[in-house]
Amino acid sequence: MSVDPWTLLAILVMASITYATRISGVLLGGRLKLSPRAQAAFNAVPPAVLVALIAPSALATGGAETIAALAAAVAATRLPLLGVIAVGVVTVVALRAFGL
Amino acid sequence: MTAGLREVRDGLRDIAPAAIAAIPIGLLFGALMASKGLTPAEVALMSGFVCAGGAQLAAVELWVHPAPILALAVSTVLIDARHVLMSTSLARRTEAFAWWQKMLGFYVMSDENWALGERRAAERTLTPAYFITMGATLWINWVTTTTLGAIGGAMLGDPRVYGADFAFTALFIGLAAAFVRGPGGMAVVAASGLASAATYVGVGAPWHVAAGAAAGVATAWALAGEDEEEALA
Incomplete structure (x- = not known):
């Protein structure tokens, strides 16, 4: 049950940033006004970041990963989160077994 | 039953589906974190202090030893930026909250209890008892399941054998799809x-x-x- 001091520092930095974003609306008191265009850009942040994070492992690792990523994306249009994970993992394990 | 207890009961009832769905995801997160070399104690601390699924998943994807603090900070800012909009919107509904109830309640604001809080506020006064019950439930659930996942995951060995390394990618695809x-x-x-x-x-x-x-x-x-x-x- 050890805690690395550098890891603890990283956790505290992440925690401070996350809390700052959560409490910001209370502190701003609803004074933040965004144009619809800025709001559209803001709304695009979570999917853009999530996709940017996984694009290398989905597109630049190998055939099995790319095909499984496409299968998971299709599953995401009709299944809950756990179903998406199951489809992705089962597909990649099957394709790796075939040597892709 | 007093009005306060009724608010607590409503909070538990409304958050239950999201909390139950988060149990296997928390176990999986914990196991993935352990596969990146974090100890169960570190996973518990991160879940307790940060308590943000998206930011934590992004962090684990970037994780190397020693922790790349600048990269983690940038990725946390990017993933959590949506909180600013959510918080700004919900803050208008917190007239019934004391200042410390806002400080505490917004500490555990997630996509799920934020959405339920907004829905409640559209029908009646949003009470601290209702909102904080939901947040506390998600927090306890998240810290417990990720820690158990880290303890179990450390015993499971190489994640590539059963495709758990790809679970990250699939999880991100599922999370991203919800925003598209x-x-x-x-x-x-x-x-x-x-x-x-x-x-x-x-x-x-x-x-x-x-x-x-x-x-x-x-x-x-x-x-x-x-x-x-x-x-x-």
Whole structure:
């Protein structure tokens, strides 16, 4: 049950940033006004970041990963989160077994 | 039953489906974190202090030893930026909260209890008992399941054998899909994915994250159009 001091520092930095974003609306008191265009850009942040994070492992690792990523994306249009994970993992394990 | 107890009961009832769905995801998160070399104690601390699924998943994807603090900070800012909009919106509904109840309640604001809080506020007064019951339930659930996942995951061995390494990728795809609406959303995903993969191959990590995020946000900005902005300004 050890805690690395550098890891603890990283956790505290992440925690401070996350809390700052959560409490910001209370502190701003609803004074933040965004144009619809800025709001559209803001709304695009979570999917853009999530996709940017996984694009290398989905597109630049190998055939099995790319095909499984496409299968998971299709599953995401009709299944809950756990179903998406199951489809992705089962597909990649099957394709790796075939040597892709 | 007093009014306060009724608010607590309503909070538990409303958050139950989200909390139950989060149990296997927490176990999986914990196991993935352990596979990156975090100890169960470190996983418990991160879940307790940060308590944000998206930011923590992004962190684990970037995690090396020693922790790359600047990259983690940038990725946390990017993933959590949506909280600013959510918090600004919900803060208008907290007249019934004392200042410390706001400080505590917003500490555990997540996508799920934020949405339920907004829904409740549209029908009646949002009480601290209702909102904090939901947040506390999610917090206890998240810290417990990720820690158990880290303890169990450390015993499972090489994640590649049973495809658990790909669970990350699939989980992100599922989370991203929840944010994607219409052809504009697809364009954001395509721009972000292509820019990220190209930067990863051409330049290397961790620059692919900033490049992909910038490409996706720029696409959303461009597609939103000037006309609407001027019409509503």
